[in-house]
Amino acid sequence: MDIFDTFLNVEVMQRTFPMLIRGLWITLQLGAASIVAGLILGLLLAMARLYGVAPLRFLTRLYIDIFRSIPLLVLLIIVYYALPFLGLRLSPFASAMGALTLVSGAYTAEIFRAGIEAIPKGQFEASAALGLNPLRMMADIILPQAVRIVIPPLTNNSINVVKDTALASVVAMPDLLKQATQAQALSANPTPLIVAAIIYIAFLWPLVAGVSRMERRFAARRR
Amino acid sequence: MTAFVSIRNLRKSFGTFEVLKGIDLDVAKGEVVCIIGPSGSGKSTLIRCINRLEPFSAGSEIRVDGTAVTSGRALAKVRAEVGMVFQSFNLFPHLTVRENIMIAPRRVRGTSRADAARQADRLLERVGIASQADKYPEHLSGGQQQRVAIARALAMEPQVMLFDEPTSALDPEMVGEVLDVMRDLARTGVTMIVVTHEMGFASQVADRVIFMDAGQIIEQGPPAQVLSNPQEPRTRNFLGAVLNH
Ligand SMILES: Nc1ncnc2c1ncn2[C@@H]1O[C@H](COP(=O)(O)OP(=O)(O)OP(=O)(O)O)[C@@H](O)[C@H]1O
Ligand SMILES: [Mg+2]
Numbered sequence: 001m002d003i004f005d006t007f008l009n010v011e012v013m014q015r016t017f018p019m020l021i022r023g024l025w026i027t028l029q030l031g032a033a034s035i036v037a038g039l040i041l042g043l044l045l046a047m048a049r050l051y052g053v054a055p056l057r058f059l060t061r062l063y064i065d066i067f068r069s070i071p072l073l074v075l076l077i078i079v080y081y082a083l084p085f086l087g088l089r090l091s092p093f094a095s096a097m098g099a100l101t102l103v104s105g106a107y108t109a110e111i112f113r114a115g116i117e118a119i120p121k122g123q124f125e126a127s128a129a130l131g132l133n134p135l136r137m138m139a140d141i142i143l144p145q146a147v148r149i150v151i152p153p154l155t156n157n158s159i160n161v162v163k164d165t166a167l168a169s170v171v172a173m174p175d176l177l178k179q180a181t182q183a184q185a186l187s188a189n190p191t192p193l194i195v196a197a198i199i200y201i202a203f204l205w206p207l208v209a210g211v212s213r214m215e216r217r218f219a220a221r222r223r
Numbered sequence: 224m225t226a227f228v229s230i231r232n233l234r235k236s237f238g239t240f241e242v243l244k245g246i247d248l249d250v251a252k253g254e255v256v257c258i259i260g261p262s263g264s265g266k267s268t269l270i271r272c273i274n275r276l277e278p279f280s281a282g283s284e285i286r287v288d289g290t291a292v293t294s295g296r297a298l299a300k301v302r303a304e305v306g307m308v309f310q311s312f313n314l315f316p317h318l319t320v321r322e323n324i325m326i327a328p329r330r331v332r333g334t335s336r337a338d339a340a341r342q343a344d345r346l347l348e349r350v351g352i353a354s355q356a357d358k359y360p361e362h363l364s365g366g367q368q369q370r371v372a373i374a375r376a377l378a379m380e381p382q383v384m385l386f387d388e389p390t391s392a393l394d395p396e397m398v399g400e401v402l403d404v405m406r407d408l409a410r411t412g413v414t415m416i417v418v419t420h421e422m423g424f425a426s427q428v429a430d431r432v433i434f435m436d437a438g439q440i441i442e443q444g445p446p447a448q449v450l451s452n453p454q455e456p457r458t459r460n461f462l463g464a465v466l467n468h
Contacts, residue, residue, distance in 0.1 A: 122313035125276050126372075129307040130327035130379060131299060140326060144317050 012191040016183035020192060023179030024199055030093065030175060031162040034100035038161065039154070041101060042108025049113055051134070060109070067106035073167050075099045080171040096168035104161050111153045115146035152214045159207050163200070176200070227252040227414055228273060228287050228383060234280040235268055242268050243279070244438040252382070255415045257425035257446070260435035261461055266418040269435070270385045273416070274305045288382060303331055306376030310388040312368045314360040314375070320347070321356040324375045331379065339378075346374035350404050366397030370404055377408075384408065386417040422465065426450050434458045 049060040067075075080095040090098065119142050127137040169178035180196035226249035233246040242265045250256050258266050271277040273285060275292050285292040287301045315323050324343035328334040334342070347353045350370040352363075360368055369389055376384060386405070390398040402424050409415055409428050419425060425432050425446055432449040434442045434457075442455045453459045 120313075122309060122311055123315065126307075126309065126313035126315070128276060129274055129302060129305070130375070131302040131331040132327065133299065136330045140330060141315055145315075 007190060007194050009189050009191040012187045012189045013195060016187060016192045017195070019179045019183045020176065020195055020199065023174060023176035023196070026093075026174055027162070027165050027176040028203075030096055030100070030165045030168060030173070031158075034097050034104055034165070035158045035161050037097065037101040038104025038108050038157075041105030043112055045105060045109035046112035046116065047138075049109060050116060064106045064109050067103050068110075070103070072099060072103055072164050073170065075103065076167055076171060092168065092171045092173040095171050096165065096173050100161055100164060100168075103164075104157060107157050107160075108154065111150050111157065112146070114153075115150035116142055118149050119145050148218070152211050152218070155207055155211045155214075159204050159211075162204060166200075225252070226250060226286075227254075228416070229285070230273070231284040233269070233272060233283040233285065235265075235272060235277060235283070236280065242438050243272070246438075246440060248433070248440065250383075250414060250416060252414055253412045254430045255409045255428055256417065256431050256433060257429040258416065258418045258433045258435060259420070259422070259425060259461070259465075260441075264435045265438040266435055267387050270307075270387055270416055270418055273383075273385060274302050274307060276307075303379055304382045305385060306379060306381035306383070307385045308369070308372050308376055308387070308389045310391050312360070312365070312372045312392070314368055314372055316360055319357050319359055320352075320363070320371050323360065323371060324378045327375070328378050342378060343374070346377055347371075349377075349407075350374045351400070364397060365393045366400045369393065369397075369401045373401075373404055373408070381413070383414040383416065386415065386419070388418050388420065390419070390421060420465065422450060422462075434461065436461070 045060050045064060048056050049064065050057075052060065076096065076099040079090065079099050080092070083090065083095075123141055123145065124137065127141045132140065165175055166177040168175050169181070172178075174182075176196050176199060180192045183192035184190055228248075228250040230246055230248040233243050233248075234241065235243040246269060258269065260266050268277055272279045272283075273287065273292065275285075275294070275298055279285070287305060290297050290301055292298060292301050314320075315326070318326065321340060321343045324346055325334075325336070325339040328339045328342065329336065344353065344356060347356055350373055352367050352370055355363060355367060355371075360371065363371065369392075373384075373389075389405070390401050393401065398421070402421060405415070405417070405424070406428055417425075417429070427446075429446050431443060432446045433440055434449060434453070434455070436457050442449055442453060442458045449458065450462065453462060
């Protein structure tokens with residue numbers, strides 16, 4: 001029995017591959033939904049943090065700091081196992097998406113804030129002097145410029161969200177990792193875990209490489 | 224004289240430092256006013272108060288065409304009527320030259336894309352850079368960028384144009400082309416308030432020159448009087464320093 005039969009067993013691979021694909025599909029849905037919801041939440045938080053009235057600014061800061069401090073696994077378990085005591089029972093998908101979104105939103109808010117603050121003051125003044133209202137100023141002038149600055153860190157954050165979806169297996173989500181562990185138990189062979197790892201890498205490596213390329217390009221342009 | 228821009232007892236402080244110490248100023252429709260004075264005297268702050276890029280102290284009053292410059296709707300109306308040109312151009316780098324000019328008419332007035340584009344091309348013609356419409360600002364020289372900035376402000380058909388040292392960031396050989404555009408503008412009857420160190424421009428184009436120092440108007444009058452025959456010692460000192468450097 002050689003190492004290939006143990007870790008890359010072709011027969012086990014063929015048998016368990018459909019399970020892994022079902023898990024991958026759920027991982028991608030959960031990741032995409034949490035990323036999009038986190039972007040929206042993050043943008044709203046960034047606006048409140050920058051332009052809200054003082055009490056709102058304080059509350060947003062509190063939120064952002066708390067949700068960047070709490071371990072995602074702890075939050076996930078609270079949402080899934082503790083909220084039902086308050087009568088709030090969420091499905092595994094909703095719990096996982098909720099926890100991922102709450103945390104991703106906090107990180108995204110800081111990314112957007114930094115991006116907006118990097119835009120020169122003259123851009124705000126020129127927009128205001130032309131009579132653009134604050135919403136139009138953001139939508140037409142500030143955010144389109146900030147996007148270039150925030151895309152690399154936002155992509156990094158998205159990579160983290162997809163990785164963190166693996167934690168959802170603790171709340172009985174049949175995601176890629178959960179399916180892989182089950183397939184491993186059924187086939188009494190670790191090959192499905194190795195395949196799952198390869199699938200994660202195959203999906204995230206291009207994004208990681210893309211971020212590096214973008215960062216190099218932006219750095220070159222700034223010179 | 225009916226004042227188009229009227230400023231009463233304008234006070235402004237940064238922290239405990241009072242930058243404007245009670246300015247009174249009336250500018251008539253069509254008048255060209257040049258503001259001169261030493262660095263830090265409050266010239267920029269004064270004109271930035273007119274469209275409230277700087278908030279000013281309670282008790283001060285600024286009116287543009289009768290509308291008090293406060294906040295909300297009244298401020299929106301004033302900003303639509305007041306154009307501003309900055310020392311550092313502040314063009315929008317992610318938009319082409321034409322789009323820079325179109326954005327305010329489209330977003331503030333709701334002008335159609337086609338009408339805004341036609342108007343932008345007319346304005347570019349007027350400031351002499353029609354051929355640059357599809358370029359991005361970074362590909363233009365400083366003088367061209369400042370002319371685009373003037374066209375961008377004119378697109379809102381403002382009643383008043385504010386200029387804050389529009390030629391100070393330019394290489395010397397480009398100063399003339401921007402001043403020429405401003406000279407043309409003055410002839411069309413737009414009310415202009417210009418902070419400048421260009422004494423030649425002030426003496427030829429201004430109806431009135433205002434000398435400011437330490438947050439106050441020290442002396443004002445026709446350019447021939449203020450620039451050639453100043454009454455106040457502080458004005459004389461300043462002009463002596465500027466003209467002999
Ligand atoms: N945002 C600010 N915060 C604190 N102090 C400020 C601010 N803006 C301007 N000042 C101060 O207010 C004073 C007047 O500034 P202002 O820019 O109006 O002068 P200026 O006459 O335009 O000078 P310059 O010819 O150098 O442009 C200066 O002492 C300046 O340091
Ligand atoms: Mg100034």
